[in-house]
Amino acid sequence: MEAAAQHIAVEARLTGAGGRTVFLDAPPAGGGTRVAGFAATDDRGVALPVQRTGGGYAVVHEGPGAVRFRYRLSFTDSVSSGSTASGLDSARLYAVTRGLFVAPDPVLLRKTGGAYPAIRVVFILPPAWTLVSAWDSAGPALAPRSGDDLLDGTLAAAGDYRTYADTAGGARFALAIRGTRGFSDSALLDVVAEGLRRGAETFGPVPVPHVTYISDTGRKGRTSGSLQGKASIGLLWEKGELLERARSHDVFHETLHLWMGGVLETERWWTEGADDYFAARLYAEWRQDPAELAALCWQSLRNYEGIPRHLTTTMAAEARLRPGGDNTQLLVYRKGMLAALLLDAAIRKDSHGRRSLDDVARSLLALAAARGRTVSEAEIGAAVAEAGGSTAAREWRRVVAGTDAITAGQVAAALRVVTGVAPPPPPQPVEHPKTLSRTPTP
Numbered sequence: 156m157e158a159a160a161q162h163i164a165v166e167a168r169l170t171g172a173g174g175r176t177v178f179l180d181a182p183p184a185g186g187g188t189r190v191a192g193f194a195a196t197d198d199r200g201v202a203l204p205v206q207r208t209g210g211g212y213a214v215v216h217e218g219p220g221a222v223r224f225r226y227r228l229s230f231t232d233s234v235s236s237g238s239t240a241s242g243l244d245s246a247r248l249y250a251v252t253r254g255l256f257v258a259p260d261p262v263l264l265r266k267t268g269g270a271y272p273a274i275r276v277v278f279i280l281p282p283a284w285t286l287v288s289a290w291d292s293a294g295p296a297l298a299p300r301s302g303d304d305l306l307d308g309t310l311a312a313a314g315d316y317r318t319y320a321d322t323a324g325g326a327r328f329a330l331a332i333r334g335t336r337g338f339s340d341s342a343l344l345d346v347v348a349e350g351l352r353r354g355a356e357t358f359g360p361v362p363v364p365h366v367t368y369i370s371d372t373g374r375k376g377r378t379s380g381s382l383q384g385k386a387s388i389g390l391l392w393e394k395g396e397l398l399e400r401a402r403s404h405d406v407f408h409e410t411l412h413l414w415m416g417g418v419l420e421t422e423r424w425w426t427e428g429a430d431d432y433f434a435a436r437l438y439a440e441w442r443q444d445p446a447e448l449a450a451l452c453w454q455s456l457r458n459y460e461g462i463p464r465h466l467t468t469t470m471a472a473e474a475r476l477r478p479g480g481d482n483t484q485l486l487v488y489r490k491g492m493l494a495a496l497l498l499d500a501a502i503r504k505d506s507h508g509r510r511s512l513d514d515v516a517r518s519l520l521a522l523a524a525a526r527g528r529t530v531s532e533a534e535i536g537a538a539v540a541e542a543g544g545s546t547a548a549r550e551w552r553r554v555v556a557g558t559d560a561i562t563a564g565q566v567a568a569a570l571r572v573v574t575g576v577a578p579p580p581p582p583q584p585v586e587h588p589k590t591l592s593r594t595p596t597p
């Protein structure tokens with residue numbers, strides 16, 4: 156594909172920003188994009204002086220009125236080589252919006268008490284491409300509701316999206332799919348709708364009024380093909396993938412991030428590992444098959460046992476160390492999921508089935524809502540102890556505060572408590588069948 160197609164143009168108009176110098180941040184390095192040809196004018200087309208700053212641009216605008224700017228965005232990745240950054244190739248655009256926009260930093264503006272300027276964005280895309288985003292559209296321009304809305308989404312465009320819209324769990328959602336895989340669009344629609352519906356039943360209303368799912372093909376070899384957004388979720392599939400247990404579980408996992416990580420921020424083992432456990436349990440409940448939960452837990456246990464630091468490092472310490480690795484190689488995922496299972500079982504046992512880890516999740520979400528998002532690990536511990544008494548507190552000391560081993564026997568016992576049935580035994584490691592030597596001749 157020719158290099159010229161690796162660019163798109165972006166135009167934006169900021170109102171409520173006049174009469175002062177406007178500071179704009181450029182997309183972060185490593186986001187898959189580069190900005191070039193940045194230029195600004197006022198509404199009458201008079202050029203405004205622009206200065207480079209450490210992380211972006213300063214536009215000097217002494218007069219009243221709006222600031223307009225435009226720039227060319229070049230992409231360093233194609234869509235097929237990354238799902239957590241931004242990519243463009245001859246057939247489609249897929250982007251985490253923080254990687255695209257030159258815009259005022261919403262965090263900084265909040266700190267200084269400034270209102271976020273109203274922003275309208277126009278993408279100049281190849282002809283006949285459909286743009287998919289969670290934002291309200293105002294004619295040809297997109298109108299994000301806030302700076303967070305502008306920068307915390309995902310966005311996609313292509314000429315051949317099939318788009319679906321529906322309601323689930325009290326929220327509207329849109330699903331845009333391109334390409335064909337080993338499953339139907341309606342099968343994916345069902346998984347998306349059930350994730351939202353069961354998430355809302357368990358944790359309370361979907362935190363955002365509208366959720367966008369974008370389903371596309373991605374890089375071969377990725378073990379996780381999805382990413383979280385606060386209102387939009389990207390799902391990348393390799394060619395020929397099936398919508399079986401692992402990938403349906405992934406869709407649930409990403410959907411539950413609307414709550415865990417979306418409106419509640421805390422230790423990663425909770426936002427990733429407990430999220431993963433809830434996703435597995437809710438998926439198995441939907442399928443009415445406890446064996447689905449058991450299979451996902453056994454797999455987690457096998458991965459956990461293969462992580463070298465699993466008996467020496469707590470999950471919080473691992474999160475601070477920031478080691479590399481995907482979600483099969485990190486304790487915050489694999490031990491986090493098992494810890495959530497054990498805590499859920501302990502709470503149910505201690506309360507004779509009257510409470511569960513769901514009550515802990517709901518109380519943490521309420522705490523996060525009351526104070527603006529962040530909850531500490533000590534507060535998770537307190538909520539666990541309140542729901543599950545000394546049984547749960549003991550489990551917490553072993554597997555969250557401590558590094559005691561989680562064993563197959565403990566996982567089996569916890570699965571029995573949570574599902575009410577005896578779980579199938581862990582699958583045995585596959586042994587190569589013995590090759591028979593030539594039958595001895597008598």
Ligand SMILES: [Zn+2]
Binds near residue numbers: 383408409412426430
């Ligand atoms: Zn996640």
